[in-house]
Each structure stands twice: as C-alpha cells, then as structure tokens.
Amino acid sequence: MNYRRFGRMGWKVSEIGYGMWGLAGWTGSDDAESMASLRRAIELGCNFFDTAWAYGDGKSEQILGKIVREFRGNLSVGGPDKHLYVATKIPPQNRRWPSRRDFTLDDCYPTEYIQEYIEKSLKNLGVETIDLMQFHTWEDRWLNDERLPRAIENMKKSGKVRAVGPSINRWEPANGIRAVLEDCADAVQVIYNIFDQNPEDALFPICRMKECAVIARVPFDEGTLTGTLTLDSKWPAGDWRNTYFVPENLKSSVAHAEALRPLVPQGSTMAEMALRFILNNPDVSTIIPGMRRQKNVEANIAAGKAGPLPAELHKKLRAHRWDRNPTSWSQ
Numbered sequence: 001m002n003y004r005r006f007g008r009m010g011w012k013v014s015e016i017g018y019g020m021w022g023l024a025g026w027t028g029s030d031d032a033e034s035m036a037s038l039r040r041a042i043e044l045g046c047n048f049f050d051t052a053w054a055y056g057d058g059k060s061e062q063i064l065g066k067i068v069r070e071f072r073g074n075l076s077v078g079g080p081d082k083h084l085y086v087a088t089k090i091p092p093q094n095r096r097w098p099s100r101r102d103f104t105l106d107d108c109y110p111t112e113y114i115q116e117y118i119e120k121s122l123k124n125l126g127v128e129t130i131d132l133m134q135f136h137t138w139e140d141r142w143l144n145d146e147r148l149p150r151a152i153e154n155m156k157k158s159g160k161v162r163a164v165g166p167s168i169n170r171w172e173p174a175n176g177i178r179a180v181l182e183d184c185a186d187a188v189q190v191i192y193n194i195f196d197q198n199p200e201d202a203l204f205p206i207c208r209m210k211e212c213a214v215i216a217r218v219p220f221d222e223g224t225l226t227g228t229l230t231l232d233s234k235w236p237a238g239d240w241r242n243t244y245f246v247p248e249n250l251k252s253s254v255a256h257a258e259a260l261r262p263l264v265p266q267g268s269t270m271a272e273m274a275l276r277f278i279l280n281n282p283d284v285s286t287i288i289p290g291m292r293r294q295k296n297v298e299a300n301i302a303a304g305k306a307g308p309l310p311a312e313l314h315k316k317l318r319a320h321r322w323d324r325n326p327t328s329w330s331q
Helices: 031-043 059-071 111-125 142-144 147-157 177-181 205-210 223-226 247-263 270-279 293-305 313-319
Strands: 003-006 010-014 049-051 085-092 130-135 162-164 187-191 213-217
Touching: 031 059, 049 059, 059 085, 059 111, 085 111, 111 130, 111 147, 111 213, 130 187, 142 147, 142 177, 142 270, 147 162, 177 205, 205 213, 213 313, 223 247, 223 270, 247 270, 247 313, 270 293
Parallel strands: 049 085, 085 130, 130 162, 162 187, 187 213
Antiparallel strands: 003 010
C-alpha cells in the first residue's frame, strides 16, 4: 500500500481507503462478509475508513467500531502511523439529500443537533475521538450564520473530533470553496473520477493552497466505471441505485462507459483504470471505493499498488470529462 499526506493534519493515509455505504445502505450486504472484507483491507495496509450515521441508521458505524476495537493495539496494522483513521458524517436533520439552496442551518445542522450526533457516532464507533467528522450535506452559504464556524471550532476544542469537513453535494464542487478558504474545512469529500473532473477547476487549487485534504468519493461513478452496467441493469426493491439510475441516466451512463472500453489496457479492467486515473492527481489524499467483498478489496488495493496511469493514457481519458448538473434524481 502507498500512503499520502492528509492535508495539514499530516496523517499518512492509505491511497486506497474504504467507503462503507454499501455495508449497510445497499441491498445484498452481509455482515460476516463485510467484517471479513474489512479485515482483509487492513491486512493489506488500508488505514482510512469512511462511514456515516445515515448508512443504516448507525449500523455501518457499529460495524466499523467492531473492527477498530478488534485491531486496536495491533502494531502490525495501521500504515506508517499505526493508526486506523475513522471518518464519519452527521446526517442533515431534515434527512434530505442533497441539500438545496433554500435549506437553512436550522433545517439541517442546528448547534445542539451537531452535538447530539457527535455523541451518537462516538457511541456507535466505541471510540473517544473521531478522526474526521463531516457534514453529510453542505451549503457554503451556511457560513453566513456565525453559529456554524463556532460549532466547528468547538467540535475540535472538545477533544471529541480531530478534524472537520464537508461532504460536498454531487456535481457542486465549487460549493465548498468558501469552507476551505475560511479554514472551516480540514478536509473535503468530493466526487472525482474520469467523468467528474470538475473539482480540478477551482476546488483542488484552493485545497492545495490551504493544505486541505481531499477525499475522492464515487471513483466508479456509482458503478458505471466498473464496466458492468447494461441497459438491462436492475436492483432489488428499496435499493438506492433504482432512484439514481433512472432510464435517462442509465442510458447515458452505459453509453459513456462503452466509449471508454477501447481504452482499457490489455490485462486490466475498467475499474482498475478508473482508480489509477485518480492516482494521477497529487491533490487527492485518499480514494474511498465501496468494497463489500474480499475480491473487491484485493482488486482495488492491487490497482493502488500499480500506481498512476501512463501519461499518454491519462491524457486520453481526460477527454472523457462529462460535466453534469444536479437534477431531481442526483441525490
């Protein structure tokens, strides 16, 4: 496993982290398989784990808490600093994803509510301190309310949270720049992949200037960049992907993936190519693919070990940028 500096926090985090939404928020998850996959990831050097209270109403946090306690004190794991980094998220009080411009701070993150969910996450995780606490939705405009910067400061002063940052709404990377500029974000989590290259335009340069860590989420574009999606893809009732891959999005997603297929190197996969594309960008601190099975863990970490793509292939992939705007289904 290779490691990168996590912004001004200075942590050495694994380039391939672990996204934990699928362990409790998607259909087909199996707790025993999830635990085995987490153990395998740690054995292979993964030390950054991203969860959220909303992933199964605390269930994903509880799964992560079990694995952290299991490996606590084991000096053979944790990467260079022998620590497993725990990142989680406070859900918006109104339970609405994504945020909308007309949502207020009181709708989503009143001060007392923030404190309430810090305590809930600490209990679920079974830790005394959360390495990174994130807001699961975000509006830079909320910083106009002095209560929010004060709450962020108090979160860290309390000793219960080491770092804070926003999880930026889908396809809105600019709606996080103010948080970085005003030192209200030690890290930002943002969608960044072969299609979604727009964080490079303004967000990443600001993060670089302010030494703000970058967590790249959705590296496979919710599954499109695994190369396995088809026009006939379907998911069980209640699975979130049914609401995201509506017909218009499914058709476009399959078309964009098929356009990439001729570029996949011989002996490789589209998923490996997608991860290695992100590794070409030094502004990214860690990538958090969802990994529910050991075979996915091993494949993704192997892609990380392979390192960035050759410059010529990376240049060709940059031409596949796909700029999109938020819609009713892009939560």
